Amino acid sequence: MQKKNHSDKKINFFITSDTFPSISVTGNSCSLMCQHCKGKLLQRLIPATTNEELEKKALMLHRSGAKGILLTGGCDKQGRVPIKSLIPAIKKLKETTDLILIAHTGFISREEAGSLKDSGLDGIGFDVMGDMTSVLDVYGLHVSEKEYMDSLQAISDSGLLIFPHVCVGIHFGKLSGEYRALEMIRSIMPTTVIITGLMPVVGTPMQHIKPDPLDFEKIIKKAIVMFPDIPVILGCAHSSGKDRADIEKIALLCGVSGIAAPTFETIRFAKESNYEINYYGTCCGLIPVDRMKINYPFLPTLKRAW
Structure with missing residues (x-):
């Protein structure tokens, strides 16, 4: 991959609501009920808990114009999402459509990863935690760094x-x-590195908590230095309200390769700052290709958010 030149004013914006929807393979169910989510985020997703239901809904989404699907869901008590149980549907969809299928699996074994590769699944997003005390306090999981x-x-x-x-x-x-x-x-060669942030979700113990936008600057700058040849992306989860736009502006100025679900304010800022902008209707973890480009709708006139 060509080394990034962070002096280039280029940015990819990922807009996925219609072209790359998310399906929960556990419906609204989650055994962990983590402190930041409590299963609330699953309620926003399309449920499909059986092979038949997944195949049926994925085909409907494909006919409606979807280019890909993120398979995600709640975790069991060991921090695993039961994607493996849906391998027959994944295999059938990859044989009969051109859908890009990616998944959040949680912790995964070599055997499971190999089976998912054989099914035709394209990729996996995996949350990495570096402090096992945080894993226990937030997720309720007793795990070691080795398991990650x-x-x-x-x-x-x-x-x-x-x-x-x-x-x-x-x-x-x-x-x-x-x-x-x-x-x-750094122990592996990732396709992309996704920086996300705590989302304040109503009805959870963290509903009134937001991370400091300047902490994003610290982590994004460090990631860009550590992964000079890998796209560093601001993922779709990154706070809310005014802080969301502030974080996006910070990420843009730090030199990220892309931003998922940007605010209109950020799009305007990028345009006014003469960035070369490309819009993609794909998950931000994937390397963007021309066939996934979209024409983003007209940008309305908005009052400044800061």
């Missing part, structure tokens, strides 16, 4: 594309292990 490393290596060795995610402020809004998570990712 084993999953990273399993996905990488399978040949699947891998999009590691590092979440800024997941430990109740404070930095805790993000730098170590980046170091852990």
Whole structure:
């Protein structure tokens, strides 16, 4: 991959609501009920818990113009999403459509990663935590760093594309292990590195907590230095309200390769700053290709958010 030149004023914006929807393979169910989500985020997704239901809904989405689908869902008590149980549907969809299929799996074994690769699945997004105390406090999981490393290596060795995610402020809004998570990712060759952030979700213990936008600057700058040949992306989860636009502006000025679900304010700022902008209707973890380009709708006139 060509080394990025961060003096180039280019940015990819990923707009995925229609072209790359998310399906929860567990419906609204989650055994972990983490402190930042409590299953609330699953309620926004399309449910499909059986092979028949997944195949039927994916085909409907494909006919409606979807280019790909993210398979995600709630975790079991070991921090795993049951994607493997839907391999027959994944295989059928890859044989009969040109859909891009990626997944959030949580912790995963070599055998599972290999089976998913054989099914035709294109890639896996994997959340990496660098502080095991945070994992316990937020997710309620008693795990070691080795379990994260084993999953990273399993996905990488399978040949699947891998999009590691590092979440800024997941430990109740404070930095805790993000730098170590980046170091852990260096053990493999990721397709992209996704920087996300705590989202304040109503009805959870963290509903009033937001990470400091300046913490995003610290982590994004570190990621860009550590991964000079890998796209560093601001993922779709990155706070809300005015902070969301502020974080996007910080990411843009730091030199990220892309931003997922940008605010109109950020799009305007990029235009006014003479960035070369490309819009893609794909998950931000994937390397963008021309066939996934979209014509983004007319940008309305908005009052400034800051």
